[in-house]
Amino acid sequence: MTWTRHHVLGLADWVKxxxxxxxxxxxxxxxxxxxxxxxxxxLQGLVVTNMFFEPSTRTRSSFExxxxxxxxxxLNFAPGSSSLTKGETILDTAKTYxxxxxxxxxxxxxxxxxxxxIAAEMDRLxxxxxxxxxxxxxxxxxxxxxxxxxxxxxxxxxxxxxLELLNGKKIAIVGxxxxxxxxxxxxxxxxxxxxxxxxxxxxxxxxxWFKGMKNDSHSGELFLHWELEPxxxxxxxxxxxxxxxxxxxxxxxxxxxxxxxLYGMTRNRLQLCHPDVKILHPGxxxxxxxxxSDLMDDPQFSLIQQQVTSGIAVRMALLFLIGxxxxxxx
Numbered sequence: 001m002t003w004t005r006h007h008v009l010g011l012a013d014w015v016k017x018x019x020x021x022x023x024x025x026x027x028x029x030x031x032x033x034x035x036x037x038x039x040x041x042x043l044q045g046l047v048v049t050n051m052f053f054e055p056s057t058r059t060r061s062s063f064e065x066x067x068x069x070x071x072x073x074x075l076n077f078a079p080g081s082s083s084l085t086k087g088e089t090i091l092d093t094a095k096t097y098x099x100x101x102x103x104x105x106x107x108x109x110x111x112x113x114x115x116x117x118i119a120a121e122m123d124r125l126x127x128x129x130x131x132x133x134x135x136x137x138x139x140x141x142x143x144x145x146x147x148x149x150x151x152x153x154x155x156x157x158x159x160x161x162x163l164e165l166l167n168g169k170k171i172a173i174v175g176x177x178x179x180x181x182x183x184x185x186x187x188x189x190x191x192x193x194x195x196x197x198x199x200x201x202x203x204x205x206x207x208x209w210f211k212g213m214k215n216d217s218h219s220g221e222l223f224l225h226w227e228l229e230p231x232x233x234x235x236x237x238x239x240x241x242x243x244x245x246x247x248x249x250x251x252x253x254x255x256x257x258x259x260x261x262l263y264g265m266t267r268n269r270l271q272l273c274h275p276d277v278k279i280l281h282p283g284x285x286x287x288x289x290x291x292x293s294d295l296m297d298d299p300q301f302s303l304i305q306q307q308v309t310s311g312i313a314v315r316m317a318l319l320f321l322i323g324x325x326x327x328x329x330x
Contacts, residue, residue: 007131010140011188023161025317043072046103051077053109066315112137130322145185147314167194172231175241178205191220198223200231232272239280240290265291
């Protein structure tokens, strides 16, 4: 299969072949990561710049390690000690890294659209630089959506993860849908796979307009709930989301205690799900709020650590594919 995508800014327009190419490539890199020598020269000589304008542990570290495993050179941007504090614009900062020889920019920003703006400027200047969106505002977080997809598909078939494995599966996404870029990316990827996605949370955090995110070309269905039980009934997978208190400008919740009582995942509530149900969470986790601590740490149900591990292989695949976009992917 041929990979032609130069930037990865979101998943809304991805097609089946792209997902399967990504999954197969990530699977091959997972095998690389299981070796004693975990490094390959795939991107040797290329420069990857991590431009994170927002705090991050998992995503930033995962992208940095992924680039190092591919033998790329790494530049890390720290906004607090950069020329932004002196009045430099974000586009001028990006052009500075361009002048240093950057080939791929991995960008996270609290405002939606910043990676797209930088990508447009790089294209206008005909630089050949690729942009990878590591999360922008309340828009998307494509690499998280892809690593969640890879984690689930690998559980269903470790040797050959592929999109068709999720056809007809029921997946509940619970929590702060309104502020979640992770939820948006997962809606696109999971419905493209044919999964039926059930969004559930308080009415203030699951607005009615989310129904409009259904892509008519996707075979999976999208459902909204404001009560937990119907969303969990016979669910194959449950993804809990962090309450993003830093983004809540209005009083959207009475209290964290009440939220946990109504929407927190516990062992008792798992009884509503399919017997083989698995739990995911993109992190960071508010223990005892979105999910009980004992459930989070139970390997029988929790895929949270597998998500972190999958993230390195998936981000290696993304960097590799956009870094060698003119080559054939086998």
